[in-house]
Amino acid sequence: MSHAHDPRHAPERYCSQCGGRLDAATPPRCTACGRKCWQDPKVAACCIVEREGRLLLLRRGIEPSIGLWTLPGGYVDRGETVHGAAARETLEETGLAVQPGALVGVYSYPGVPVAVVVYAARSEAGEARALDETLEVRWVAPDELPWGELAFPSTGHALEDYLGSRERRAPVR
Numbered sequence: 001m002s003h004a005h006d007p008r009h010a011p012e013r014y015c016s017q018c019g020g021r022l023d024a025a026t027p028p029r030c031t032a033c034g035r036k037c038w039q040d041p042k043v044a045a046c047c048i049v050e051r052e053g054r055l056l057l058l059r060r061g062i063e064p065s066i067g068l069w070t071l072p073g074g075y076v077d078r079g080e081t082v083h084g085a086a087a088r089e090t091l092e093e094t095g096l097a098v099q100p101g102a103l104v105g106v107y108s109y110p111g112v113p114v115a116v117v118v119y120a121a122r123s124e125a126g127e128a129r130a131l132d133e134t135l136e137v138r139w140v141a142p143d144e145l146p147w148g149e150l151a152f153p154s155t156g157h158a159l160e161d162y163l164g165s166r167e168r169r170a171p172v173r
Ligand SMILES: [Zn+2]
Pocket: 015, 016, 017, 018, 019, 020, 030, 031, 032, 033, 034, 035
């Protein structure tokens, strides 16, 4: 996920303590009370769910990147575990109960306020369906992945890492 146009990532403009206007410094300083207002990054958590050799992708129903394909996942709430958020978001978006397992990778980019944590997850049973903020869900074979229609750079990077590591683990013939 990269979220340059996500309104939740717009810089804060007002002091969280007194409501005064913030200046343009890093970190911004309140022009009324002088408080430094640090702006923390956000953390998102996603799952690569595999079943019978296919990977679960979903088509986004909201901006940014509406209509493009991504992994199930979303923002980690404060106080929530990262793997717990990956499971919760996958359940909310697809109805599938999953167990996030091995870490695929952590994806962050200069100028982007979100760090994305991606887990490999398995789901043995249950139908995936398009729920919250999702237009469509699909189980996609690795050689049919829509590389040109992925929602975010991290989506592609995580899929590359997942497929690459799976190939490296494959037995030598
Ligand atoms: Zn202030």
